[in-house]
Amino acid sequence: MLNSLFVKIYLTVLASLAVVAIASGVFVRMGMEREHAGWSGRRDAFIAAMLPADSDPAMLQATVQRLSAAFDADISVYGPQGRLLAAAGRPVPQDEIGFRRRMHPGGHHLLVSRLPDGRVVAARMRMPFGPVGRTPLAYLALIAAAIGLAAFPVVRHLTRRLEALRQGVDRWGEGALDTRVAVRGKDEVAAVAASFNRAAEQIEQLLAAHRSLLANASHELRSPLARLRMAIDLDAAGQSGLVRDEIVRDLAELDALVEEILLASRLDHIEKLERMEPVDLLALTAEEGARSGVDVSGEPGVVSGDPKLLTRLARNLMQNAQRHGSPPVSAHVGAEGGTVVLKVCDHGPGLPEGTGERVFEPFFRPQGRSETAGGWGLGLSLVRQIALHHGATVHHESPSDGGACFVVTFPATS
DSSP states (O other): OTTSHHHHHHHHHHHHHHHHHHHHHHHHHHHHHHHHHHHHHHHHHHHHHHSOTTOOHHHHHHHHHHHHHHHTEEEEEEOTTSOEEEEESSOOOHHHHTOOOSBOTTSOEEEEEEOTTSOEEEEEESSOSSOOOOOTHHHHHHHHHHHHHHHHHHHHHHHHHHHHHHHHHHHHHTTOTTOOOOOOSSSHHHHHHHHHHHHHHHHHHHHHHHHHHHHHHHHHHHHHHHHHHHHHHHTGGGSOHHHHHHHHHHHHHHHHHHHHHHHHHHHHHOSSOSOOEEEEHHHHHHHHHHHHTOEEEEOOOEEEEOHHHHHHHHHHHHHHHHHHSOSOOEEEEEEETTEEEEEEEOOSSOOOTTOTTGGGSTTOOOTTOOTTTOOOTTHHHHHHHHHHHTTOEEEEEOOTTSSOEEEEEEEOOO
């Protein structure tokens, strides 16, 4: 959550507001302190003028009473030695004069002025005499909080559109090529969303055209292959047995390759299999093993899938082991932790180091492998495609006693 763009932008806005509020409060506070210092000097000069040092006690008392009535305050004047010289209203005790607080404990404002001749004038008033020393920091904090709350929906709206764009790109990258994102507004985010939609549309069209061309070409190839096979059968007397057998094998290999290309193209076009039913993987594998001459063992395991595609998966694994490995080839079906596992192993030289994942690429050929030996074709690539369409995974293992094992793990059907 802390790494999201929304949190980063919003925290940046709040931090900027806090800095502005604190800096403004400091500057205003400094100005108020200077103003208060100037006011205090003028106030003390005023009081000194109203209560001159050479006033007799009667005049001093009369002046203090007039000031008390004018300001509705209790005023006491103390001499340099602490003796009370004059008072109006309730006298202000000397122990209160020592407080450095502007607010008296009783809720009144206490004003203390020390005159140049050493006298001290103390006034207890209901209203402050001079500028009110209110700090602006609370007001600035309130303003910053209001702006922060107002910025929340704006920032959230912007980042929510970015999150929707990111989620759309993720879905598209996972293979949902029909994914498009909503284009809202006319800003840069909307422009990026529109650009993504245009690019996704063009790429989807290119891939669709490529798949259509591949499927059509593969379909058209089957007709001349069938005619060639028929011509060889009709001209069997004119061909030697070895030459004819070689041509028949080549045509069979071409026919199988075209069939695999057609199946791969069909699997590329669909997102969900149309036919799904419970299948006993052990029975299916045993039947294909009997046809291929592979020993099959294990225990029954029911998976949900297309029987034809699952048969093709088992057949491709067995044919791959027989073609690229060495006998004996074995297949085993078992249950492991809520899953059904199909494992096909051979006892050949195994896979070259670092090719355990690359063998699932179409027509992968390891470095140094001769043209005559050929590559892996589409067999294992189809195995992975079929496995993915059934919610399964496939990987390669290298047994300690040599050879190669391909393991397909299916979710079990309860």
